[in-house]
Amino acid sequence: MSARPTFLLDGVEVPFDPGQSVMQAALAAGRHIPHLCYHPEFKPHGSCKVCTARVDGRMMTSCTVPAEMATEVESDTEELNDLRRTLVQMLFAEGNHFCPSCEQSGNCLLQALGYDLGVMTAGFRHLFPDRPVDASHPEILLDFNRCILCELCVRASREVDGKDVFALAGRGIEKHLVVNAESGRLGDTNAAAADKAMSVCPVGVILRKREGFHVPIGERRFDRSPVSDQASDFAPRKPEATRG
Amino acid sequence: MEGPAAPSATLPLDDAAATALERALARWGREPVRLLQVLREVQEALGWLPPPALTAVSRALGVPLAQVRGVVAFYSFLHAEPRGEYRLLFSDDVPDRMAGSGQRLAEMCERLWLEPGKLSEDGLVSVERTPALGLCDQAPALLVNGRPVTRLTAARAGQVCELVLARVPLEAWPADLFEVEDHVRRRDVLLGDDTRPGEALDAAFARGDAAGLGPQSLLDEIKAARLLGRGGAGFTTGVKWESCSRQPVTPRVVVCNADEGEPGTFKDRLLLRRHFDLVVEGMTLAAWAIGATLGFVYLRGEYRWLLDSLEATLARRREAGLLGRSIRGRPGFDFDIEIHVGAGSYVCGEASALVESLEGKRGIPRNRPPRLAEVGYRGLPTIVNNVESYCAAALIARHGADWFKSRGTARSSGTKLLSVSGDCARPGIYEYPFGVAVREVLADCGGEGAIAVQAGGPSGACLGQDEFGRRVAFEDIETGGALVVFGPERDMFEVARHYAHFFAEESCGFCTPCRVGTSLLKTLVDKVAEGKGTPRDLAEIERLGGVLRTASHCGLGESAPRPLIDTLRRFRPAWERRLGSSSMEPSFDLDGALARARRMTGRDDEGAHLPP
Ligand SMILES: Cc1cc2nc3c(=O)[nH]c(=O)nc-3n(C[C@H](O)[C@H](O)[C@H](O)COP(=O)(O)O)c2cc1C
Ligand code: SF4
Ligand code: SF4
Ligand code: FES
Numbered sequence: 001m002s003a004r005p006t007f008l009l010d011g012v013e014v015p016f017d018p019g020q021s022v023m024q025a026a027l028a029a030g031r032h033i034p035h036l037c038y039h040p041e042f043k044p045h046g047s048c049k050v051c052t053a054r055v056d057g058r059m060m061t062s063c064t065v066p067a068e069m070a071t072e073v074e075s076d077t078e079e080l081n082d083l084r085r086t087l088v089q090m091l092f093a094e095g096n097h098f099c100p101s102c103e104q105s106g107n108c109l110l111q112a113l114g115y116d117l118g119v120m121t122a123g124f125r126h127l128f129p130d131r132p133v134d135a136s137h138p139e140i141l142l143d144f145n146r147c148i149l150c151e152l153c154v155r156a157s158r159e160v161d162g163k164d165v166f167a168l169a170g171r172g173i174e175k176h177l178v179v180n181a182e183s184g185r186l187g188d189t190n191a192a193a194a195d196k197a198m199s200v201c202p203v204g205v206i207l208r209k210r211e212g213f214h215v216p217i218g219e220r221r222f223d224r225s226p227v228s229d230q231a232s233d234f235a236p237r238k239p240e241a242t243r244g
Numbered sequence: 245m246e247g248p249a250a251p252s253a254t255l256p257l258d259d260a261a262a263t264a265l266e267r268a269l270a271r272w273g274r275e276p277v278r279l280l281q282v283l284r285e286v287q288e289a290l291g292w293l294p295p296p297a298l299t300a301v302s303r304a305l306g307v308p309l310a311q312v313r314g315v316v317a318f319y320s321f322l323h324a325e326p327r328g329e330y331r332l333l334f335s336d337d338v339p340d341r342m343a344g345s346g347q348r349l350a351e352m353c354e355r356l357w358l359e360p361g362k363l364s365e366d367g368l369v370s371v372e373r374t375p376a377l378g379l380c381d382q383a384p385a386l387l388v389n390g391r392p393v394t395r396l397t398a399a400r401a402g403q404v405c406e407l408v409l410a411r412v413p414l415e416a417w418p419a420d421l422f423e424v425e426d427h428v429r430r431r432d433v434l435l436g437d438d439t440r441p442g443e444a445l446d447a448a449f450a451r452g453d454a455a456g457l458g459p460q461s462l463l464d465e466i467k468a469a470r471l472l473g474r475g476g477a478g479f480t481t482g483v484k485w486e487s488c489s490r491q492p493v494t495p496r497v498v499v500c501n502a503d504e505g506e507p508g509t510f511k512d513r514l515l516l517r518r519h520f521d522l523v524v525e526g527m528t529l530a531a532w533a534i535g536a537t538l539g540f541v542y543l544r545g546e547y548r549w550l551l552d553s554l555e556a557t558l559a560r561r562r563e564a565g566l567l568g569r570s571i572r573g574r575p576g577f578d579f580d581i582e583i584h585v586g587a588g589s590y591v592c593g594e595a596s597a598l599v600e601s602l603e604g605k606r607g608i609p610r611n612r613p614p615r616l617a618e619v620g621y622r623g624l625p626t627i628v629n630n631v632e633s634y635c636a637a638a639l640i641a642r643h644g645a646d647w648f649k650s651r652g653t654a655r656s657s658g659t660k661l662l663s664v665s666g667d668c669a670r671p672g673i674y675e676y677p678f679g680v681a682v683r684e685v686l687a688d689c690g691g692e693g694a695i696a697v698q699a700g701g702p703s704g705a706c707l708g709q710d711e712f713g714r715r716v717a718f719e720d721i722e723t724g725g726a727l728v729v730f731g732p733e734r735d736m737f738e739v740a741r742h743y744a745h746f747f748a749e750e751s752c753g754f755c756t757p758c759r760v761g762t763s764l765l766k767t768l769v770d771k772v773a774e775g776k777g778t779p780r781d782l783a784e785i786e787r788l789g790g791v792l793r794t795a796s797h798c799g800l801g802e803s804a805p806r807p808l809i810d811t812l813r814r815f816r817p818a819w820e821r822r823l824g825s826s827s828m829e830p831s832f833d834l835d836g837a838l839a840r841a842r843r844m845t846g847r848d849d850e851g852a853h854l855p856p
Contacts (some may be wrong), residue, residue, distance in 0.1 A: 044611065045611075046611045046755075046797065047754050047755050047756065047797070048755075048756050049755050049756050049757055049795045049796075049797070050756075052794070052795050059794050059795065061611075064611045064612075066613065069613075083791060083794065083795055086788075086791050087756050087757060087791070087795065090756055090757070090760035090761065090764070091756060091760070093760065093764070094759075094760045124764055125767070127763065148756075149753070149759075164308040164310065164311065165310075166310065167308060167310035167311045167313070167314045168314050168606070169310070169313055169314035169316075169317040169318070170314075170317040170318065170753065171317075171318050171589070171591075171606070171750075171751065171752050171753045172748060172749060172750070172751040172752070172753045172759060172762065172763070173748065173751070173753065173759060173760065173762075173763040174317075174753070175752075175753030175754075175759060178310045178313055178314060179310060180308045180309055180310035180311075181309070181310075182295070182299060182309065
């Protein structure tokens with residue numbers, strides 16, 4: 001077999017398979033590129049922008065650039081990490097994130113990324129949106145205060161569960177997640193706790209009831225090691241999500 | 245397609261809504277991609293979209309209710325809450341404001357006894373604002389139930405109020421209220437064109453047949469003419485068409501971008517209204533060149549009042565064998581055009597967001613690759629071009645590349661339509677060969693006293709007096725054609741602030757930097773406007789601007805900081821005089837406070853002093 005093609009990521013060769021994105025190839029090679037809306041089982045979304053890298057001189061999202069198009073990728077630079085810190089601060093400012101009281105603390109990708117990038121300050125005056133919690137479902141609680149609008153739950157429900165339980169509404173800073181029922185409440189949908197959509201949220205919006213703090217804080221996924229040391233866990237699992 | 249997931253008890257649909265829905269479905273069919281057009285037509289009949297209508301649309305098209313609601317909440321012209329029998333929509337563009345739209349709005353709200361954005365208690369009338377109606381040359385303007393009323397003097401505004409209060413049906417309003425001027429001030433080859441329907445097509449066929457090259461000859465001609473897209477970004481039209489024509493997938497699709505959403509722009513209004521035959525001729529030529537059978541005109545919702553005349557032109561051309569099957573008697577050349585009407589969203593002018601909107605969805609710009617030329621409308625190879633670009637293509641087909649290139653500059657061949665408005669004696673539409681200096685345009689339009697010109701709308705450059713020698717051409721000032729002129733009494737800070745609000749309002753919300761960043765920028769500018777700003781805030785605006793420019797997903801977020809950055813550079817005093825006095829000196833005298841503490845505690849050690 002001939003050698004796999006490669007590109008340079010921060011000066012080190014990364015091999016890739018045709019069709020892979022820069023992100024997928026990097027993670028598969030155990031190299032971390034910060035990300036939030038990327039998920040190993042889904043098609044890229046390209047919305048959070050924290051994976052922005054300099055690809056042959058141009059700023060692009062690593063999760064959407066085909067590896068074939070890349071020769072030299074710069075990712076771990078002060079300029080780019082600065083940009084990422086600002087984006088993470090924007091997401092914190094946009095929602096209501098009180099990490100110490102959040103069940104997802106330690107398992108939350110946003111929080112983990114914040115630590116990893118060394119986000120020390122709030123950065124912006126927070127917008128404090130008014131987003132009521134939905135506790136109508138017997139097994140699932142929705143706390144929209146923490147939604148970063150990555151659409152993973154929307155994508156999972158449509159593509160894997162075949163249910164379309166979630167959708168996005170509005171635009172600009174008013175953009176928000178909505179639930180597919182006339183009442184707008186999760187309890188009035190056919191959502192089930194076993195759905196893929198209920199397990200993909202990277203932050204603390206979609207929570208299982210009565211399971212809170214099951215694993216004590218301090219022993220959770222990102223408490224044990226920083227997210228940047230877990231690249232391989234995010235390597236693409238299937239070339240593409242199965243269509244429901 | 246699966247229906248919506250188990251909704252709870254369904255609300256009843258009344259007769260009016262049921263009839264409206266039936267008519268919309270009969271016209272558009274029951275596919276999910278028809279969602280936006282069906283919603284728009286149901287609303288035209290009912291004035292708004294009551295919840296039972298949304299449920300019924302969701303059922304009929306097989307689109308989940310949440311998605312239907314998501315679409316309604318995305319487009320600012322779709323209403324999930326009741327609106328008045330008379331719906332007044334004020335144009336809130338900068339030239340409207342300069343012409344006194346704020347004053348008119350206040351007067352009318354007082355006369356009609358309501359607040360902007362609220363429905364009057366009797367349900368008779370509602371008044372709202374929208375970013376731009378494309379009528380800046382006859383500002384201030386508003387729409388009444390979609391029909392334009394321009395040059396809104398106090399007298400005309402009063403007349404509108406009386407008609408509304410007397411419940412006079414729109415058909416019985418005096419016709420002069422609805423007059424829209426063309427304001428053509430300078431003609432060159434495009435506006436002076438006399439091409440008869442079919443003439444450019446015949447010329448293209450003849451050239452193709454003579455060379456034995458068929459459609460390739462037209463692609464070659466467009467490339468040789470070096471036609472660059474007129475929508476603002478200046479893509480090479482010939483290259484785009486050719487790459488689409490090489491795609492293995494058929495049918496292919498030709499889309500005309502008639503969204504004209506850039507504030508200050510209104511030249512496409514004229515082309516649609518007076519030269520639509522030439523636009524369609526250009527689209528038909530494009531269809532022949534790339535082998536397309538499907539065509540769309542995406543007409544901005546603000547131009548809904550043009551729809552009937554556009555449909556009539558299409559019908560006439562179908563009858564004349566210029567659209568439909570075997571066009572001009574050429575077997576196998578089948579092409580037809582459908583007009584889709586937008587619903588109040590600036591980002592839908594972005595080509596890939598426009599295609600999403602054509603598919604009935606929220607207008608979110610797509611990820612690239614793939615390009616639209618490969619995977620566009622419903623996965624089909626698609627080209628999207630500006631209205632004026634299709635006109636230029638038709639002229640090239642008729643007269644040839646050399647003729648076309650004889651006007652303009654080395655890189656920018658041909659002519660450009662400019663929409664000129666603001667502080668000038670003769671606002672309107674000016675056609676110049678590319679390369680015209682801003683100063684020359686100012687002289688022609690009677691705007692010599694200008695202190696600034698916003699070229700290309702808020703996404704373009706804000707030019708100061710020392711830059712009026714610059715030229716409209718892709719080599720220098722790239723512009724979709726808007727020139728807003730500002731006289732000496734104008735406050736450029738307020739102009740920038742207005743645009744900051746515009747972008748925050750119009751951000752589609754897909755990507756983090758633009759969704760959050762435009763709101764943060766708006767908040768910072770408002771803080772400065774309130775006199776609470778500091779030099780740090782100005783630096784923060786510049787820094788955030790950099791983040792939006794580098795990390796945004798589409799051109800909207802990339803250009804959103806531009807009016808702020810440009811005016812900070814060129815009109816800094818207009819910003820600085822807003823800064824609170826607190827910014828000049830520290831508002832809290834820390835050492836003074838420490839001195840008091842030292843006295844009270846009797847301390848005088850190192851820790852009781854400020855670090856040096
Ligand atoms: C936010 C945004 C709004 C746009 N609005 C328009 C528009 O109203 N009309 C237009 O022709 N192009 C608009 N464009 C440019 C289109 O994306 C696209 O480049 C253009 O329609 C291509 O046509 P052309 O090559 O003929 O210029 C817009 C782009 C952006 C980013
Ligand atoms: S709920 Fe979670 S998965 Fe869904 S959009 Fe919000 S952050 Fe993403
Ligand atoms: S830049 Fe703004 S308008 Fe464009 S995709 Fe991002 S949020 Fe939407
Ligand atoms: S991970 Fe690439 S944009 Fe979110």
